[in-house]
Amino acid sequence: MEIDPFIFRLSIFILSIFIGYYVVWSVTPSLHTPLMSVTNAISSVIIVGAIIAGLAGNSDTIFNTSSIFGFLAISLAAINIFGGFLVTQRMLAMYKKKKKDK
Amino acid sequence: MLSANLSAIFYLISGVLFILALRGLSSPETSRQGNFFGILGMIIAITVTFLSIGNFSTGFVVVLIFLLIGGLIGAFIAYKIPMTAMPELVAGFHSLVGLAAVFVAIAAFLNPEAFNLGYPGNIKLGSLIEMSIGAAVGAITFSGSIVAFLKLQGIMSGSPITFKGQHPLNALILISIIVLTYLLCSTQSSNLFWILLVVSFLIGFLLIIPIGGADMPVVISMLNSYSGWAAAGIGFTLENTALIITGALVGSSGAILSYIMCKGMNRSFFNVILGGFGATEQSAGEKNKEQKPVKSGNADDAAFLMKNASSVIIVPGYGMAVAQAQHALREMVDTLKKNDIKVSYAIHPVAGRMPGHMNVLLAEANVPYDEVFELEEINNDFANADVAFVIGANDVTNPVAKTDPQSPIYGMPVLDVEKCKSVLFVKRSLSPGYAGIDNDLFYKENTLMLFADAKKMTEDITKNL
Numbered sequence: 001m002e003i004d005p006f007i008f009r010l011s012i013f014i015l016s017i018f019i020g021y022y023v024v025w026s027v028t029p030s031l032h033t034p035l036m037s038v039t040n041a042i043s044s045v046i047i048v049g050a051i052i053a054g055l056a057g058n059s060d061t062i063f064n065t066s067s068i069f070g071f072l073a074i075s076l077a078a079i080n081i082f083g084g085f086l087v088t089q090r091m092l093a094m095y096k097k098k099k100k101d102k
Numbered sequence: 103m104l105s106a107n108l109s110a111i112f113y114l115i116s117g118v119l120f121i122l123a124l125r126g127l128s129s130p131e132t133s134r135q136g137n138f139f140g141i142l143g144m145i146i147a148i149t150v151t152f153l154s155i156g157n158f159s160t161g162f163v164v165v166l167i168f169l170l171i172g173g174l175i176g177a178f179i180a181y182k183i184p185m186t187a188m189p190e191l192v193a194g195f196h197s198l199v200g201l202a203a204v205f206v207a208i209a210a211f212l213n214p215e216a217f218n219l220g221y222p223g224n225i226k227l228g229s230l231i232e233m234s235i236g237a238a239v240g241a242i243t244f245s246g247s248i249v250a251f252l253k254l255q256g257i258m259s260g261s262p263i264t265f266k267g268q269h270p271l272n273a274l275i276l277i278s279i280i281v282l283t284y285l286l287c288s289t290q291s292s293n294l295f296w297i298l299l300v301v302s303f304l305i306g307f308l309l310i311i312p313i314g315g316a317d318m319p320v321v322i323s324m325l326n327s328y329s330g331w332a333a334a335g336i337g338f339t340l341e342n343t344a345l346i347i348t349g350a351l352v353g354s355s356g357a358i359l360s361y362i363m364c365k366g367m368n369r370s371f372f373n374v375i376l377g378g379f380g381a382t383e384q385s386a387g388e389k390n391k392e393q394k395p396v397k398s399g400n401a402d403d404a405a406f407l408m409k410n411a412s413s414v415i416i417v418p419g420y421g422m423a424v425a426q427a428q429h430a431l432r433e434m435v436d437t438l439k440k441n442d443i444k445v446s447y448a449i450h451p452v453a454g455r456m457p458g459h460m461n462v463l464l465a466e467a468n469v470p471y472d473e474v475f476e477l478e479e480i481n482n483d484f485a486n487a488d489v490a491f492v493i494g495a496n497d498v499t500n501p502v503a504k505t506d507p508q509s510p511i512y513g514m515p516v517l518d519v520e521k522c523k524s525v526l527f528v529k530r531s532l533s534p535g536y537a538g539i540d541n542d543l544f545y546k547e548n549t550l551m552l553f554a555d556a557k558k559m560t561e562d563i564t565k566n567l
Binding site: 033 | 113116117120121123124125127128129130133134136137140141143144147148151152155157160161162164165168169170171172173174175176177179180181183185188191192195196198199201202203205206208209210212213215216217228322323326329330333334336337338339340341342343344345346347348349350351352353354355356358359362449451456457458459461462465466468470471472473474476
């Protein structure tokens with residue numbers, strides 16, 4: 001009997017929770033705010049679903065109800081992706097060590 | 103057109119890059135590289151999606167236009183946002199992830215063929231369950247984050263909104279979500295799908311309104327977690343590894359942050375979620391208000407004390423963020439350092455309105471991160487320090503948390519500020535902090551209250567140094 005592919009996805013999911021658990025515990029508390037903004041950015045990889053939905057219509061019906069929701073989701077996710085990564089970048093650039101010369 | 107197997111491999115790569123992005127945050131040195139990995143992972147995921155569909159017709163242009171519009175808005179916000187508004191921004195971003203998850207779920211429900219999930223009215227059972235979970239959690243994330251955003255912005259009052267029968271009502275709605283999901287899966291009715299969405303939006307709203315302003319660090323972390331689970335739900339629907347991995351990462355990240363924040367307040371997660379904290383304790387604080395003598399001073403006194411100190415510990419709190427005093431504070435510290443006074447910063451885990459809030463503000467003001475310490479690292483140093491300069495913090499310094507088992511904050515880890523030779527307290531008035539309880543520290547022999555706006559007081563002290 002074959003294993004349902006769902007089980008493989010579930011395995012990936014469960015193992016990723018454990019990876020997340022250990023990786024996030026090792027994040028230094030002073031970077032918790034950038035952690036939140038970067039997790040925001042990466043969770044917007046949901047944009048792949050939005051793109052699939054947006055491109056689902058054929059050439060004569062680019063806009064149907066389903067694809068319009070897809071297009072809107074693309075914009076929302078894009079705000080997060082660009083906003084999230086850039087604001088994280090901006091924050092991380094501010095974390096500086098003490099200058100050696102006095 | 104990319105084969106399904108090849109694109110799956112690329113999605114896996116982008117998932118791994120996202121793990122590395124979070125891994126980078128273990129130290130400020132590697133963090134920028136981590137962020138780069140994150141961006142790379144995102145570019146791979148998006149490119150692969152385009153290639154695997156291989157449809158570069160008019161629809162492709164429309165997609166690019168929408169992508170560009172969102173990207174420009176996002177970039178604009180990222181450059182314009184002041185660091186003090188970070189909690190609002192993050193709450194806002196969470197709401198967008200939630201809404202995007204809802205929209206993708208709607209699109210998949212209306213056009214399941216595009217996602218290989220079956221046909222309208224006959225969607226694969228597993229996919230329908232995953233879709234409903236993704237949509238419901240996404241909707242809760244959206245409306246909950248909107249409430250958090252409004253509270254943080256001050257548009258909505260930060261005090262908890264409670265009413266009779268609140269908890270039974272919420273429980274009822276949560277049960278109805280489960281029942282609706284079950285019915286939706288057995289009947290495939292689109293009406294039920296819409297009702298499920300509406301009810302989920304409603305519960306997100308109702309869950310957050312009873313939670314007070316200072317519990318926002320927990321709420322934001324919790325919504326962070328929800329946005330991850332929503333993404334994972336959609337990831338299962340789309341059978342997309344990158345999305346499943348990311349959802350799990352973000353979900354556990356938010357959960358851990360919530361845990362850390364709850365621990366910082368010595369409260370159970372459940373207790374925070376049920377809400378109503380500040381409101382119920384307020385009356386208790388009013389009751390035992392006796393007039394106790396308080397020593398208050400001015401900038402000149404404070405400058406005198408600090409000039410004669412050899413080490414000073416600064417305890418920033420939300421008040422510093424509100425007064426935007428971080429730059430003035432750093433200037434004061436620079437002057438102190440010129441006088442060979444050792445200065446360090448002590449950060450309580452729940453200082454501010456989100457995890458790490460104070461650290462970002464200090465970093466913005468060019469404070470080197472190796473002068474900034476966490477509670478456990480620095481708490482023993484207070485006994486050897488000459489002056490503790492408390493700016494905009496209150497409850498996190500209250501010794502009552504260690505002494506009075508009756509106190510609502512009893513058991514909460516606090517900074518041992520009272521062990522310092524002298525304590526300077528910058529505050530606008532004697533009013534109690536968020537927990538609604540008096541701070542014994544105000545009336546201690548060695549405490550000098552500086553009643554003023556945090557920024558103005560800090561500037562005045564610098565002038566007098």
